[in-house]
Amino acid sequence: MSMTLASSPAPAHPDWTALTTEAAALIESEPTLAELVRSYFPKDGTFSLALCSLLADSLQAPSVGKGVLESLFQDVLAADAGIAQAALVDLQAIRSRDPSCPSYLHAFLNLKGFQALQAHRIAHYLWSVDRNEMAVWLANRVSVVIGADIHPAANIGEGVMFDHGSGVVIGETAVVEDNVSILQNVTLGGTGKVGGDRHPKVRFGVMIGAGAKIIGNIEIGANSKVAAGSVVLKDVPPNCTVAGIPAQVVRIHDARTVPSETMDQSL
Structure with a gap:
């Protein structure tokens, strides 16, 4: 738990x-x-x-x-x-x-x-x-x-909060697991004309800051945080914060920290 x-x-x-x-x-x-x-x-x-x-x-x-x-x-x-x-x-x-x-x-x-x-x-x-x-x-x-704008095929868990909800875009093959918080103007998108499984997989406990763009069939590891305005183009390990364009790991968390619950948006 x-x-x-x-x-x-x-x-x-x-x-x-x-x-x-x-x-x-x-x-x-x-x-x-x-x-x-x-x-x-x-x-x-x-x-x-x-x-x-x-x-x-x-x-x-x-x-x-x-x-x-x-x-x-x-x-x-x-x-x-x-x-x-x-x-x-x-x-x-x-x-x-x-x-x-x-x-x-x-x-x-x-x-x-x-x-x-x-x-x-x-x-x-x-x-x-x-x-x-x-x-x-x-x-x-x-x-x-x-x-x-959420494709009806996208899989979304429970205990999920869309804070504001405005401008959220979630693609067809995206997965959002339980206990995730997503702020406004977040995109879980594909990379272009690639078919098949092409959208992000967001694991348990993740918080995604306002305006972040997560692109491609990549994984955001459990209990990690994506800083506002970041562009994520590769997998994010569990228990860390990523920030920037392109996003890089800027902080490692205590494994007990659940960013979706604390809602701490500092770096």
């Missing part, structure tokens, strides 16, 4: 009760949002239904309305219960890592990186059952509405 070096303990894992409690408090304190929040968190609701409604609200299009998308999303989450469970783990990751996030509900309602990742999980499922055109349409809709 990894060791978190944060100065305060992580909040408890979110569940439906925690979210509905926070929702009730928001309804009381901000009447303008009361109807919206009640629509996601009725007394007889579930987290899966709330997530489907939220995403359908965000991603509906003129000819593909909320009801159509919500029904599709509900079917997908019913077929793969792991999607909702991963979303709860993602919420816990955001709440524990982002100092500007005051609650699970805040992350759920307002953080587009969270929404982009959950929509990707649905698109990835659709891709896996050969509904490729639907998967690509949904991925493109996420790109247009939210600003994160």
Whole structure:
């Protein structure tokens, strides 16, 4: 088990009760949002239904309305219960890592990186059952509405935080393992017209700083950190920080350090 070096303990894992409690408090304190929040968190609701409604609200299009998308999303989450469970783990990751996030509900309602990742999980499922055109349409809709461009075939673990989510680009054969933090304008891209397995593999516990570009079928080793603005063109060993253009190792970490959790962006 990894060791978190944060100065305060992580909040408890979110569940439906925690979210509905926070929702009730928001309804009381901000009447303008009361109807919206009640629509996601009725007394007889579930987290899966709330997530489907939220995403359908965000991603509906003129000819593909909320009801159509919500029904599709509900079917997908019913077929793969792991999607909702991963979303709860993602919420816990955001709440524990982002100092500007005051609650699970805040992350759920307002953080587009969270929404982009959950929509990707649905698109990835659709891709896996050969509904490729639907998967690509949904991925493109996420790109247009939210600003994160993630190929539906990309494999992304749980406990992942897209901080802001704007400008994130993740290619078809990329892998992002559990417990990774990715800041804005990060690219996990290919090198050009090379086919096959051509995108980065980001291992457990990695933090990738804003604007970093990681190019090609290379590996970012577990518990390593890519500094903001770096361009990474070769494998990165575990437990280190890389920086620069092209990126070079500038620091070796204690093996217990998990950059995705500490969110320490210093070199």
